[in-house]
Amino acid sequence: GENVEQHPSTLSxxxxxxxxxxCTYSDSASNYFPWYKxxxxxxxxxxxxxxxxxxxxxxxxxxxxxxxxxxxxxxxxTETQPEDSAVYFCAASIIPxxxxxxxxxxxxxxxxxxx
Amino acid sequence: DAGVTQSPTHLIKTRGxxxxxxxxxxxxxxxxxxxxxxxxxxxxxxxxYYEEEERQRGNFPDRFSGHxxxxxxxxxxxxxxxxxxxxxxxxxxxxxxxxxxxGSGTRLTVV
Numbered sequence: 221g222e223n224v225e226q227h228p229s230t231l232s233x234x235x236x237x238x239x240x241x242x243c244t245y246s247d248s249a250s251n252y253f254p255w256y257k258x259x260x261x262x263x264x265x266x267x268x269x270x271x272x273x274x275x276x277x278x279x280x281x282x283x284x285x286x287x288x289x290x291x292x293x294x295x296x297x298t299e300t301q302p303e304d305s306a307v308y309f310c311a312a313s314i315i316p317x318x319x320x321x322x323x324x325x326x327x328x329x330x331x332x333x334x335x
Numbered sequence: 336d337a338g339v340t341q342s343p344t345h346l347i348k349t350r351g352x353x354x355x356x357x358x359x360x361x362x363x364x365x366x367x368x369x370x371x372x373x374x375x376x377x378x379x380x381x382x383x384y385y386e387e388e389e390r391q392r393g394n395f396p397d398r399f400s401g402h403x404x405x406x407x408x409x410x411x412x413x414x415x416x417x418x419x420x421x422x423x424x425x426x427x428x429x430x431x432x433x434x435x436x437x438g439s440g441t442r443l444t445v446v
Binding site: 224254261264265266321323326328 | 339383385390425427434436439440
């Protein structure tokens with residue numbers, strides 16, 4: 221199947237707290253998992269990605285973990301700042317039968333960081 | 336280095352009309368994918384173009400068609416517009432399957 225579930229749909233934290241977004245996917249052949257940040261009126265911006273041969277990747281305050289057995293992956297943001305407020309999308313690569321790779325997105329999570 | 340450029344940024348059309356949206360990919364990218372993003376939803380895959388051919392298509396009717404030019408730029412055409420076609424249309428370019436970069440999108444409103 222082609223399904224990416226993302227939760228929670230909204231999250232409100234205080235500045236300096238951590239935020240975690242979780243996603244599950246259905247296609248066991250998926251091997252690429254990017255995370256995008258979308259601000260109002262803009263297109264999604266890639267913030268971090270991970271491939272299936274890696275279990276964890278970190279870039280400053282952002283980290284992503286992948287559990288291929290359980291088919292879930294998570295985004296962790298530490299020391300949140302007001303400018304982290306945005307909608308965050310997870311995605312997974314899907315290769316349909318007879319087709320070529322495409323990205324399938326979750327429904328997004330609206331993060332609000334309160335000063 | 337210019338990223339992905341989409342035009343126009345906003346568009347208002349009447350039901351039944353036809354619309355063409357344009358996308359210039361990021362320098363060095365050869366693949367263009369189009370997505371439809373309804374309000375409050377994640378992007379939904381429409382189709383992908385590579386080497387001037389449609390390589391993959393999502394669950395969208397034939398009213399949605401596209402084209403890729405030799406310089407890798409692309410167009411999305413929608414015929415017989417419906418109210419439900421109102422959305423943000425996103426173009427993403429990549430080098431084959433790597434490094435998807437999105438443009439800012441075209442906001443289409445059908446009235």
